[in-house]
Amino acid sequence: MNLPDTSRHRRALAARLIAQGHLKSPAWKAAVEAVPRELFLSSGVFLPEEATGLWRPITPDGMDPEQWTALAYSDQSLVTQLDGRLTPDQADSAVSGFPTSSSTLPATVVGMLEALDVEDGQNAAEIGTGTGYSTALMCHRLGEDSVTSIEVDPRVAERADASLETAGYSTWTVTGDGLLGNPRRAPYDRIIATCAVRRIPYTWIRQTRPGGIILATVGPGSWSYGTGLAKLTVKDDGTAEGRIIGPSSFMPARSQAVVPVSGDLAACTAYADTERKAIIEPDRLNEWMPAFLAQLAAPGQLVRAVAGGGQETVYLFDTSRESFAALTADAGEWTVRQGGPLAIWDAIEGAVAAWRDAGEPDISAVRVEVSPHAHVYWIGGQQMATPNRSYWIGDNPALRWEHRHQPLTT
Structure with a gap:
């Protein structure tokens, strides 16, 4: 199927993201305008049917090219897999199922990439390749040899890799558990996760340079909402500290999905x-x-x-x-x-x-520290210092939570 030229759709998407405040830097604007999102939806999408609760499969071959392009550049997340196996091109009619892979809302993708604060020449890892669209944006910004993307689902990884090749990006795509990172390409300057995790795996901290940034959606429980986007800076002492920069919602990491x-x-x-x-x-x-x-x-x-x-x-x-x-x-x-x-x-x-009682502060007031032994979250407090490090002491013990864990050994 010959799709129409989508350059004007890409420019329009970039303009909308700028107007919404998500797209801020010229380098990411150039990436949005250069990467064709439709190439990463070649297997089609599932659209929800509110009346039935089912998912209706839509493929590029079964839709008018202009309508398909408009859908590909719409301001919505597009589900691309159900139940860890079914793709739209394998379904003949509306089906039931639970979304397990998608092309995330462009505003969310670009907003996270902007928050990653990348710089030229940096080495970045992405946890959760998905369709590969965000991977392509990172390749355009940093260069294909500076991006490693890890996807746990072999079939999702295969489709994403093919789409990346079609788009002209021969980057490092790895099939495996992203919670373990990829030590062969470490150390990284930036790690970004496009799935939600219950805690930041300590392997990510070990694989990130001091001064590097980790950006991931965290939620200690297994709820589908009430999660936050954590932005942490790795320190020389092997810990990472930062805060929740805003609400965020992603599908859970596959190995952490709860029945x-x-x-x-x-x-x-x-x-x-x-x-x-x-x-x-x-x-x-x-x-x-x-x-x-x-x-x-x-x-x-x-x-x-x-x-x-x-x-x-x-x-x-x-x-x-x-x-x-x-x-x-x-x-x-x-x-x-x-x-x-x-x-x-x-x-x-x-x-x-x-x-x-503290005045109902926003989620961005939550601070986070991750060590080999625990995750500590707190609100409020004052910064203290020792010769080797700085740390925060919470004013109210009721607004401090420590989740101890056993560090991974990989």
Whole structure:
């Protein structure tokens, strides 16, 4: 299929991104205007059908060329794979499924690339190749020999590599678990992840030069929202420090995707240790910052269920699924039942209350430090210094969370 020249669409996309405040530098503007996004959608896309909840496959061969080009340059994320296997060119009709790969909203892609603060001559790694579009933008900006892109799904990686070759970029594409990085091409000046992770893998810090930047979406829990874009600078002592620069949402890293809690949730939460009136309503967790704080305080899963009579129950489980909280409403008043070694709702209420008392700061107030032993998040505090390093001491212990972990050895 011969597609029309898309140079005017690329220029229009760049102009929109500039007007929206996402595209700021001439070098990235040149990349957006040079890289044809449609080349990275050759297998088609899935569009959601709101009425049915299904996904409708659209391919370039089955659509008017001008309409296809307009879709390719639209301001939306375009799903390119369902359930880790199905692509649009393999489906004849609308199908059900869960998105596992996509071409991310251009504003998000470009905004993250701008935040990466790259400089000429730097060596960069991308975790999650996806369609390869963002990889191509990085190749245009830094040179194809300065970009390494790692994709866990062999079929996604194969399609992306072919698209990159078609676009004229013979870069370093690697099939493997991006959480392990790629030590053969290290050290890197910049690492960017196009998937969400529960924590920044320490392997990324080990593979980044001191002074280098890591940019990734983090969420200690396994929620589909309430995650933040962490920007960290690697330090000489082998730690990394920075902050959450804004809300962000990406598909989770494939190895960290969690099977939702299923079965009889009422039976799973039948034996509670305590029951009381909830101080904070669970609807507050519909807001991005409280949801992020809730995951810091009690990482795990959240499930909302509606009974036949229309009564909603909000279930929370910790990552081990040994502790739970179940909230139900009666005449507008919420009751929470909790069981297991961790009082999940107590921890969440404490975090949200402390944040509220601090004036409800934005998610960009959250600072992060990663060491071989732990992730530490905090809000507020003052900077202290020793001869070898500077660090922050939080004013309010209720606004400080430490998640200890075992470092990877790879």
